[in-house]
Amino acid sequence: MTAISKTTNGGPPRENLAKGLGIFSFALGIPQILAPGRVNRLIGVRDDATTRMVMRAVGAREITAGVGIFSQRRPTAWLWARVAGDTMDLALLGAALRGKSRHPGRTLAATGAVAGAFAADLVDGLKLSRGEAPAADQPQPSSMHLKAATTVRRDRDELYAFWRDFERFPTFMAHLAEVTSTGSGRSHWNAKGPLGMNVEWDAEITEDVPGERIAWRSLEGARVDNSGSVRFVEAPGDQGTEVHIELRYDIPGGSVGSLLAKLLGEEPAMQIKDDLRRFKQIVEAGEIARSDGAPEGQLNKRQLKPRPAHPLPDDKLAAVANGGGTS
Amino acid sequence: MRATVWSGRNKVQVENVPDPKILNERDAIVKISSTAICGSDLHLYDGYIPAMRKGDILGHEFMGEIVETGRGVSNLKVGDRVVVPFPIACGHCNACARGLFSVCENSNPNASMAEKMFGDATSGIFGYSHLTGGYAGGQAEYARVPFADVGPIKVDSGLEDEQVLFLSDVFPTGWMGAEMCNIQPGDVIAVWGCGPVGQFAIASAYLLGAERVIAIDRFEYRLKMAREKAGAETINYEQQPVREALREMTGGRGPDHCIDSVGMEAHHHNPGMYAYDRVKQATRMESERGYALREAILNCRSGGTVSIAGVYGGFMDKFPIGAVMNRSLTIKTGQCHVQRYLRPLLERIENGDIDPSFIVTHRMSLDEAPNGYETFKHKQDECVKVVLKP
Numbered sequence: 257m258t259a260i261s262k263t264t265n266g267g268p269p270r271e272n273l274a275k276g277l278g279i280f281s282f283a284l285g286i287p288q289i290l291a292p293g294r295v296n297r298l299i300g301v302r303d304d305a306t307t308r309m310v311m312r313a314v315g316a317r318e319i320t321a322g323v324g325i326f327s328q329r330r331p332t333a334w335l336w337a338r339v340a341g342d343t344m345d346l347a348l349l350g351a352a353l354r355g356k357s358r359h360p361g362r363t364l365a366a367t368g369a370v371a372g373a374f375a376a377d378l379v380d381g382l383k384l385s386r387g388e389a390p391a392a393d394q395p396q397p398s399s400m401h402l403k404a405a406t407t408v409r410r411d412r413d414e415l416y417a418f419w420r421d422f423e424r425f426p427t428f429m430a431h432l433a434e435v436t437s438t439g440s441g442r443s444h445w446n447a448k449g450p451l452g453m454n455v456e457w458d459a460e461i462t463e464d465v466p467g468e469r470i471a472w473r474s475l476e477g478a479r480v481d482n483s484g485s486v487r488f489v490e491a492p493g494d495q496g497t498e499v500h501i502e503l504r505y506d507i508p509g510g511s512v513g514s515l516l517a518k519l520l521g522e523e524p525a526m527q528i529k530d531d532l533r534r535f536k537q538i539v540e541a542g543e544i545a546r547s548d549g550a551p552e553g554q555l556n557k558r559q560l561k562p563r564p565a566h567p568l569p570d571d572k573l574a575a576v577a578n579g580g581g582t583s
Numbered sequence: 584m585r586a587t588v589w590s591g592r593n594k595v596q597v598e599n600v601p602d603p604k605i606l607n608e609r610d611a612i613v614k615i616s617s618t619a620i621c622g623s624d625l626h627l628y629d630g631y632i633p634a635m636r637k638g639d640i641l642g643h644e645f646m647g648e649i650v651e652t653g654r655g656v657s658n659l660k661v662g663d664r665v666v667v668p669f670p671i672a673c674g675h676c677n678a679c680a681r682g683l684f685s686v687c688e689n690s691n692p693n694a695s696m697a698e699k700m701f702g703d704a705t706s707g708i709f710g711y712s713h714l715t716g717g718y719a720g721g722q723a724e725y726a727r728v729p730f731a732d733v734g735p736i737k738v739d740s741g742l743e744d745e746q747v748l749f750l751s752d753v754f755p756t757g758w759m760g761a762e763m764c765n766i767q768p769g770d771v772i773a774v775w776g777c778g779p780v781g782q783f784a785i786a787s788a789y790l791l792g793a794e795r796v797i798a799i800d801r802f803e804y805r806l807k808m809a810r811e812k813a814g815a816e817t818i819n820y821e822q823q824p825v826r827e828a829l830r831e832m833t834g835g836r837g838p839d840h841c842i843d844s845v846g847m848e849a850h851h852h853n854p855g856m857y858a859y860d861r862v863k864q865a866t867r868m869e870s871e872r873g874y875a876l877r878e879a880i881l882n883c884r885s886g887g888t889v890s891i892a893g894v895y896g897g898f899m900d901k902f903p904i905g906a907v908m909n910r911s912l913t914i915k916t917g918q919c920h921v922q923r924y925l926r927p928l929l930e931r932i933e934n935g936d937i938d939p940s941f942i943v944t945h946r947m948s949l950d951e952a953p954n955g956y957e958t959f960k961h962k963q964d965e966c967v968k969v970v971l972k973p
Contacts, residue, residue, distance in 0.1 A: 409677050495677050533694055541673035541689040543607045547707065549717020550692035559696045562713045564638030566586060567603040
């Protein structure tokens with residue numbers, strides 16, 4: 257009935273510290289090239305043609321490291337380049353301190369700053385080298401790609417028309433509270449996230465081929481970047497239409513958030529399956545099948561803890577009718 | 584209302600629960616006039632069907648009077664007398680369109696639970712665990728009937744409840760068991776189990792043109808019913824070896840087709856063999872005691888059909904697939920697609936071809952349901968079928 261496949265990518269880690277160090281490289285390298293004399297005076301070393309040339313060379317090295325860190329998916333090698341550069345800087349500053357420094361205090365301060373940068377470069381370089389993995393205490397978003405399919409005994413045009421009306425999505429997508437069309441292919445989505453946190457975003461239709469395919473994606477500013485598409489393919493032998501759905505989204509909280517959602521029965525792979533079953537029920541049967549044990553209809557998290565199969569008392573029934581009451 | 588609820592292994596009780604309400608437009612509420620305990624209810628009672636919860640209302644064989652309908656039910660009105668089929672089916676999916684109502688694609692709200700167990704979902708069933716949807720059953724005063732516009736059959740004629748009640752399950756189940764054998768003139772059919780489904784399988788095999796039907800059981804009173812009411816020749820497997828008896832009775836050919844109307848809690852005449860599977864089943868190393876099915880396969884004539892009407896829930900050990908493959912046997916099975924048979928079988932009853940009330944041995948009030956379960960389970964007092972009157 258419903259086929260599903262799912263792929264999860266760890267994705268490139270954000271490497272916040274590495275990026276910060278890259279910015280530091282630019283902030284240091286640009287004045288070193290453009291105004292080496294001022295930098296010399298600032299750090300209290302002798303300012304002459306030789307030291308200005310050394311300062312420009314150091315600046316060029318910093319900028320190269322910065323470009324390297326930002327342009328690489330894995331900036332580890334460039335971090336190690338920074339570590340080497342820091343070592344060289346420390347050696348130069350050490351020489352300046354031993355020699356004739358006009359302002360030994362300033363040179364000492366500069367040495368301290370470079371030592372700090374050295375430490376940061378070393379820590380980050382080690383961290384990224386160790387399996388190129390981000391630290392476990394820094395949740396990273398993970399991009400999830402879900403596919404599911406079902407066959408519905410209706411023609412393509414009817415199913416396309418149903419799906420094209422995004423405002424209907426909450427009738428079968430249980431995690432959606434509301435979708436509002438905001439005109440010209442755009443819509444505003446309000447979803448119930450794990451632990452009752454609501455997530456809102458705007459989306460736009462990116463592809464619309466009547467009777468065949470609809471694709472959409474969230475607009476910039478969405479907390480959960482997501483995109484989706486649905487394809488309608490005629491099923492063989494008068495069985496209606498195959499509905500193929502694909503969703504891609506970044507789960508907030510990364511793998512930790514995904515695990516948490518899984519424990520709460522709200523994992524996206526389950527949701528999409530439940531959603532397709534309800535979609536099929538609404539279109540074919542005209543209503544969502546509800547039982548005493550599962551009064552909300554198909555809902556994976558209810559199946560973890562079904563109600564006894566006897567009629568609900570009136571107050572609980574009202575809660576279910578109002579869309580709440582999942583306890 | 585009063586309802587029979589499951590409260591653990593070997594424990595049912597009649598309790599006060601809230602009255603059912605219309606939840607969907609295609610629902611109806613039925614005030615139950617007669618309801619029965621099914622052999623498959625004993626699998627729940629014995630604790631062999633997974634996903635039961637304390638407080639589940641049992642019962643999937645019931646009939647009564649429509650007291651309320653949802654807006655989407657236009658073919659029934661308040662006051663109509665109906666028999667309700669045990670599978671819940673939407674009537675509009677590809678399975679229903681092909682007449683496969685018991686595998687309806689839309690009626691099981693716990694479809695993904697069933698999918699994990701069986702590979703794909705089955706339809707919803709009244710009072711038959713959360714795997715089949717968690718629907719409250721019909722051993723109660725009232726029941727909510729989903730998709731009431733395609734399920735229940737109206738019975739206007741002056742037939743008694745007990746003549747039509749078994750259209751809900753056991754008569755069509757036995758009928759489908761015989762139909763799956765594709766009986767041809769001259770065929771000899773063997774039926775394992777002389778409970779209600781077995782009795783109807785025997786009777787149906789004759790109605791479908793069988794030359795002879797041989798019934799196998801160990802309870803003399805059930806064999807007597809099979810002989811006298813359904814017209815079978817009988818073998819008591821505790822008194823004679825089944826294989827030799829079948830060969831003798833069929834000129835060495837073996838039965839052309841075999842029907843298993845026993846299911847997962849079969850019994851074996853050899854105490855050692857019985858203890859072996861009993862222990863494995865009790866310790867959940869297998870979920871079925873498959874003696875009847877194994878014996879049916881091994882005794883079926885080459886090229887014949889083994890039709891499984893009895894209920895199985897999971898995994899069986901020592902399934903003789905070699906016999907099936909090498910002797911060109913066909914296995915056919917399925918929970919009965921009752922909706923498919925309601926009209927033609929009601930006509931058979933109206934014509935007088937069959938009077939299904941012959942299986943009833945016990946009539947009780949709903950409040951006596953716990954006693955009914957015990958009597959039926961232990962086959963006390965020559966029990967074949969218990970009908971409860973709410």
